[in-house]
Amino acid sequence: MSERNTDERTTKASDLQDTLTPHDLRQEVASGLILDILQERRSERRWKRIRRITTAVLVLMGAVIYGASYAGMLGYRALPVKDTVAVVPITGAIARGAPASADAVNPLLKRLFESEQVKGIVLLIDSGGGSPSEAERITRLLDEQRAATGKPVYTACAGICASAAYMIALHSDRIYVGEYTWTGSIGAIMKGWDFRAVLDKFDIDQRVFASGELKDLMNPFKPMSSQMSEQLDGLVKQTAQRFIDEVKARRGERLVGGPELFTGAVWTGREAVRLGLVDEVGTLEGVMAEKFAGLPSKTYEPKARRNSFFDAILGEVALALREVAFDSQYEVVM
16 A cells, blocks of 8 residues: 555656756745745744743842742741741740840741731740840740730740840740740850950960050950959849849739849759749640640741841851850840
8 A cells, every 4th residue: 555655656756856947946936935834934933932041041030049948038028828826936045146046036027926917926946045135135025916806825935945045035925834844044154255365375466456455455465353254243133133123013913932043053854844934844835725726837937137148157157156255255144
């Protein structure tokens, strides 16, 4: 059958050549070539269009991904679209530039308080404390937003809830701790290094011109006078007393015990409940089941705000170096 079709096409082509003049034949060949060229160009244009569309889609996807990650560096978060309980972890050192800083926590908390879909907030704390001024900024915002919105705020403490972290927990409606949570460390501390021996070893001296003796109060390269020691000791005691007064005001008659509560000691879960420092032994899951039964939860991680992608990378290095050198600075911490 195929041989017959081939013979018929060959016969038709032969008949066509016999009926066409050489000029007509050249025109037919040229027309065929033009058609082939046009088809090839159409095919090329089609593939170019496909490549352009694909490139545009990839660029757009990259821009969206970069924009989302950059927004995350700046502290922005997508809010829920249905009723949700927001879990906000406060982890690690409460210090400027850290994920648990006021600059990272406060904008996130404010947006969550203002969202109608957020029906409550649970602070998931696992921190040994840090800067009292950072904690104060967070507690002030908590008090303002709780009064303005009426939304419940509970604290679920994990491994440790001490010092400035405990100060933040005081400003929630109820404090829950685990059986093995360390809670307390109510007080203040200031530490620093004396580097005079290092300078003496290398025969180096530091020249300081100060308007008063206490202006050079925190210089680790100069000897500390009795007046300086008294000044620093007074600052630590004043800070600790302010913290103690706040604990007494927030916990009130629930506190059991005397001065031993304010020695800087920590207690495990049930002992902290007995002393009145916290309200109940429980975990995050228990808080959700008891206070928000039937509602889903979503975790919103505070992140330190960065100005750029490189700042985000370098910021982590700087934070690590800061933690290493933290004890070398004279700073009152909780």
